Structures are given as C-alpha cells and as structure tokens.
Amino acid sequence: AQKITQTQPGMFVQEKEAVTLDCTYDTSDQSYGLFWYKQPSSGEMIFLIYQGSYDEQNATEGRYSLNFQKARKSANLVISASQLGDSAMYFCAMRETSYDKVIFGPGTSLSVIP
Amino acid sequence: NAGVTQTPKFQVLKTGQSMTLQCAQDMNHEYMSWYRQDPGMGLRLIHYSVGAGITDQGEVPNGYNVSRSTTEDFPLRLLSAAPSQTSVYFCASSSLAGEQFFGPGTRLTVL
Numbered sequence: 001a002q003k004i005t006q007t008q009p010g011m012f013v014q015e016k017e018a019v020t021l022d023c024t025y026d027t028s029d030q031s032y033g034l035f036w037y038k039q040p041s042s043g044e045m046i047f048l049i050y051q052g053s054y055d056e057q058n059a060t061e062g063r064y065s066l067n068f069q070k071a072r073k074s075a076n077l078v079i080s081a082s083q084l085g086d087s088a089m090y091f092c093a094m095r096e097t098s099y100d101k102v103i104f105g106p107g108t109s110l111s112v113i114p
Numbered sequence: 115n116a117g118v119t120q121t122p123k124f125q126v127l128k129t130g131q132s133m134t135l136q137c138a139q140d141m142n143h144e145y146m147s148w149y150r151q152d153p154g155m156g157l158r159l160i161h162y163s164v165g166a167g168i169t170d171q172g173e174v175p176n177g178y179n180v181s182r183s184t185t186e187d188f189p190l191r192l193l194s195a196a197p198s199q200t201s202v203y204f205c206a207s208s209s210l211a212g213e214q215f216f217g218p219g220t221r222l223t224v225l
Contacts, residue, residue, distance in 0.1 A: 006156075033211060035214075043219055044219075045214075047213040047214070050213055091156055093157075101147070101159055101162050101172060102147065102162075102206075102208075102214060104156045104157040106154065106155055106156040107156045
C-alpha cells in the first residue's frame with residue numbers, strides 16, 4: 001500500500017544555511033512519481049519539485065534539489081541558502097502509476113532563523 | 115486562466131446538514147482530487163477522478179460523495195455533516211502524470 005513518512009514534525013535552520021527535509025515512501029509499484037509542495041502560512045499549496053522513479057539524475061529546481069535514493073525508498077528535499085521566506089510547511093507526495101491517486105505525508109514545519 | 119477555483123471559501127454547518135463544495139478547473143486536466151487537511155495529519159485524500167464519469171475512493175471517503183459529469187467540475191457532497199468533518203478542504207487537478215494545481219481551499223466548521 002502507498003505510504004509516505006516524514007519523520008521531522010518541525011525543523012529549524014539558520015538563514016543562508018542548507019537544510020534537508022526527510023521523506024521515505026512505501027510502494028510496490030516500479031513506476032511512480034514523487035513531489036514536494038510548500039504551504040506557507042497563507043495556506044496555498046505551491047509545487048516545488050518532481051522526481052520520476054526512472055529518472056537517473058536527481059531533480060533540481062533553483063535552490064531546491066531532491067536527494068533520491070531508490071533502493072532506500074527515500075526522496076529528501078534539500079533547500080540551499082535558506083531564506084526567511086522558506087519558513088512554511090513542506091509536504092512530500094507520491095503518485096503510483098498503477099493507481100493514479102496522489103497521497104501526501106504528514107508534513108514538516110520549517111522555521112528559518114535570522 | 116483561473117486555474118482551480120473553489121467555492122465557498124468559508125462555511126459553517128450544523129450537524130446533520132448537507133452541502134456541496136464546488137470545484138472547477140479550466141486547464142483541461144484529466145485528474146481531479148479532494149483532500150482534507152487537519153493539523154498534524156497532512157493532506158488526506160477523500161476521492162479522486164481520472165476523467166469524466168470515473169471516480170474512486172481515497173484514504174478517507176466515508177461521509178462524502180463525488181461525481182464527475184464534466185472534465186471541468188468535481189463537486190464534493192457532504193451527506194450529513196458531523197463535527198469530525200470540520201477541516202480545510204482542498205481541490206486539486208493535474209494531468210495524469212504531472213504536478214497538481216490546488217485551489218485556495220474551503221474552511222468548513224460543523225457545529
């Protein structure tokens with residue numbers, strides 16, 4: 001069964017430092033996609049980055065990169081050079097190709113300290 | 115493009131009342147879904163649809179109905195509201211493999 005685990009309920013990071021947000025997943029599918037979303041205090045959901053299970057390289061989008069370790073079933077989000085505006089909830093999500101539905105993890109609350 | 119729109123933004127119901135949360139998208143996306151968000155629990159999938167006329171249950175479907183008569187619209191019906199359904203509800207749409215685009219959410223309180 002699909003499952004997403006985010007073991008860090010809350011994280012703190014100093015401004016300009018890098019931070020890694022953990023995500024592990026469980027699936028029996030060989031084909032799937034992994035997503036990260038940001039939810040600031042305003043409540044909107046913002047797509048950050050995508051990794052396909054067959055992608056050979058780790059995804060990157062600006063200051064965001066995804067550390068994809070398929071054998072360990074982990075898809076950690078790395079934010080480089082943290083900014084105050086990065087303070088938000090971060091959600092990891094997965095879509096299995098067989099079932100189409102997208103499920104989310106419980107999220108990690110990130111606070112950036114000046 | 116309006117993207118994904120949801121109405122209403124806020125709603126207060128009494129226990130036992132029924133209502134429909136509206137969701138529409140103008141991106142011609144096949145996939146649409148409804149989530150509820152409760153503190154500490156992330157977004158939990160209620161129902162989803164991969165195209166007009168096709169719907170399926172998610173993780174927490176009890177107490178909710180959906181239909182998908184057109185590609186654009188995916189309403190969520192609460193049959194008999196209960197306090198446990200107090201939550202923030204998000205509708206989302208995507209292509210079958212792409213990232214989801216979310217509506218602004220509906221904050222529902224059931225007294």
